[in-house]
Amino acid sequence: MRILCLGAGALGGYFGGRLAQAGADVSFLVRPGRAAQLAAEGLVIESPFGHARLPIRTLTQAEPGFDIVLLTCKAYDLDGAIEAIRPAMGPGTAVLPVLNGLAHIARLQREFGPEQVLGGLAKIQATLTPAGVVKQLNDWRWLTFGELDGSASPRTQALASLAARAEGMAAEAVPDIMARMWEKLVHLGTSALGTVLMRANTGEIARAPGGVALMHRLLERNAAIAAANGHPVRPGFIEDFRRLFADPAGAYAASMLRDLEAGGRIEADHILGFLLEAARAAGVPHELHEAGYIHAKAYEQRRDAGRLPALQP
Template sequence: MKIGVMGTGAVGGYYGAMLARAGVPVVFIGRPAQVAALRDEGLRLQAQSFDERFPVQASTDASALADCALVLCCVKSGDTESAGTQMAPHLPSHAVVLSLQNGVDNAARLAARLSPSNQVAAAVVYVAAEMMAPDHVRHHGRGELVLARWAAQGSQPSPEAVQALFTQAGVAVELAQDVDAALWSKLVLNCAYNALSAISRLPYGQLVQGDGVLPLMRDIVAECVAVAQASGVTLADPWPAVQRIAATMPGQFSSTAQDLMRGKPSEIDHLNGFIVRRGQALGVPTPVNRALHVLVRLLESAPGNSRTS
């Protein structure tokens, strides 16, 4: 099974590298400078138990996905429609696309741009990784996936086959009975940590030690749970999982923090911003999430950030 990775950031780089390291043929689709680096130097994965560099295939053109049975879509949530449009003319009819993205609606947004013959499934990603250079991914911790099930048609890869492939590569995959609840649970974690890490420029372990931070995070979580319930999604108490993030990823900066520190637009519109919009539509107040969304957008609009250029 040949695998395509659409969007070679920290998430795409990590999972693509783990698959390639296991001998699975992988092609990475990325920006010109990154593709040039990958072709010249290969991809370095600096993990907790190994530090290796290996040659990989890379292209700037989605046509390189033409013989891929499985594609990992790892672009930022704001680029979902664009990625779908780029992939649509080139995917074989039996290809399965996994959305390894933050947020709860990316799989549906991708499916709207792809052929009905292409199966699109959501995956919930729990990994702490960082792009140190265009050809260098550093893994800080975790790495498991929660994957939606689908009914494979014809020669499409089945969920069990994809699970086995990742297991072979050392990536734990759970096949979820209720992926919507899993997606919302991850969204709660993102809303609790991402904006605060970005505003403070602190990693999770230091962030939670700040005066008043944990009560504030409880307020964020309470708003998210209320919006989820109004949306028809019942969540188990997310607070223990929120606390575990700081314990298991103490040195991790949120992806929003990493984006702002690099002068790039973040996914905040699809995290706290999504909660605000959804809450407004359902009549659920979300003042804390609204404040965080506004503050991160203000930081994004500071001189030198690419959102303003």
């Protein structure tokens, strides 16, 4: 099995690097500057599960002949990512996206065909340092994927077998990937809406009057949206996140809040806009979703106009 990773950053560099370390045939599609850095230094991973410096194969333009394309871009880069991987998408090639949310699935199916798109999600906290090091920040290392029709296919089983040999990686091929992706969206959408609206982490919100009730209300509404789309979340999942959002000592914040506070680009349409439209379609009260989406889009307007306050040193 030949695997192409789009990028060698936090996600692609970590998961693709671990697969390559285990002996898988992995190539990385990267920009020329990153290709030169990787040629000189190798792919460097710092992790609680073992550090690595790996010689890897890089491409600056995609080529045919791959079985799986691992798509790890941000949602706002999806258009460019599709064009970048298009030459690699042969008749038997599957794209495995691990983007946040769900909106990208229909887009990829339109571009490449329903049979060539897998479902996937990643749970990892990692970053690419200015020196080009892929640094894993905690023990999260999960990659979950599957066929969107729920079948157990040779390609997903082959990828799971490769990943089982990889150090510092826990991968699983599942028959219910759409349900898993909806669960992640319920969690992510609640976290993003709450922490972006309040400009605070979950513990700070919990310590504010009415903060726990607000987060629980968002969680319940997002769970109702998932149920209306045929994917009710598990009761244990809801209870876990009710506890997380009620913890006054918690320090969890969505990556969208971190990106916003750093003055960066955010996935407003892909996460908040998608949930707002889904709430309207499901008849779920959506005033908080609307407020969160408008808040994020107004931030984008201010950012584009160059009117963000100067970041503190």
